[in-house]
Amino acid sequence: MSPDFVCPDETCRFCPRLVSFLEKNRKLYPDFFNAPVPSLGNLNAELLIVGLAPGLKGANRTGRPFTGDFAGDLLYGRLHDFGFSEGIYQACPDDGVRLLNARLTNAVRCVPPENKPTGDEVRCCGRYLAQEIKAMPNLKVILVLGGLAHNAVLSVLGQKKTAFKFAHNALHRLDWNGREIRLLDTYHTSRYNVNTGKLTPEMFTDVFKTLSKALKA
Numbered sequence: 001m002s003p004d005f006v007c008p009d010e011t012c013r014f015c016p017r018l019v020s021f022l023e024k025n026r027k028l029y030p031d032f033f034n035a036p037v038p039s040l041g042n043l044n045a046e047l048l049i050v051g052l053a054p055g056l057k058g059a060n061r062t063g064r065p066f067t068g069d070f071a072g073d074l075l076y077g078r079l080h081d082f083g084f085s086e087g088i089y090q091a092c093p094d095d096g097v098r099l100l101n102a103r104l105t106n107a108v109r110c111v112p113p114e115n116k117p118t119g120d121e122v123r124c125c126g127r128y129l130a131q132e133i134k135a136m137p138n139l140k141v142i143l144v145l146g147g148l149a150h151n152a153v154l155s156v157l158g159q160k161k162t163a164f165k166f167a168h169n170a171l172h173r174l175d176w177n178g179r180e181i182r183l184l185d186t187y188h189t190s191r192y193n194v195n196t197g198k199l200t201p202e203m204f205t206d207v208f209k210t211l212s213k214a215l216k217a
C-alpha cells in the first residue's frame with residue numbers, strides 16, 4: 001500500500017476549511033511545517049496511538065505528531081518510561097526519538113482552527129486512519145487520547161458507539177473482520193486536562209500499565 005494513502009501530503013484537498021487554514025498559516029508562519037502531519041513509527045508495530053489533531057504551534061510547526069505541543073511532554077515521557085521509544089524527547093523532530101513497537105498518529109492530520117475539527121473533517125480524515133489500521137498487520141492495541149479519537153476509531157472500524165462508551169483507562173475488546181483489537185481510552189494529555197487535574201501524571205502512568213499488560217496478553 002502506498003504510504004501516501006496512509007499519510008496524506010499537502011496535495012490533500014478534502015477539507016476546504018483546513019486547506020484554507022493551512023494556506024493562511026503558510027503566510028503567517030512560513031517556517032512552520034503547515035501540512036498534514038505524517039504519523040511516526042513503524043506500520044509493523046503492535047500499538048497505534050491516536051490523538052486529536054496537530055496543535056498550531058506544536059505538531060503543525062514541527063511536522064511530527066505531538067512534538068512541540070504541551071500534550072507531547074507527558075506522552076513522549078511515558079512512551080520512553082515504558083520502553084516504547086528510544087532517544088530523549090526534546091520537542092523537535094530531529095531529537096532522534098524513535099518509537100519502538102508503536103506508531104503515533106492523529107484522527108485529523110491537519111491543524112484545525114482553535115484545535116476543533118468539525119464532524120465532517122473527522123469523518124473525511126477517517127479514510128487515512130482506516131487505511132493506516134488496515135496497513136498494520138500486527139496491530140493489537142489502539143490507545144486513543146480523548147473522546148473524539150475514541151469515536152473516530154470506532155467509526156472507521158465500523159463499531160457501534162453505544163457498545164463502547166469512552167471511559168478513562170477502559171480497555172475495550174473489539175472484533176474487527178475476525179481480528180481482535182483492544183481499544184484503550186485515556187483522557188487527552190492537553191494542557192487543560194493536565195492543569196485542571198482531570199488527567200494527572202499518575203493517572204497517565206496507570207494507562208500505560210494497562211497498555212503494557214494488554215500487549216502482553
Ligand code: URA
Binds near residue numbers: 051052066069071106
Ligand atoms: N494534540 C494532539 O492530539 N495531537 C498532536 O499531534 C498534537 C497535540
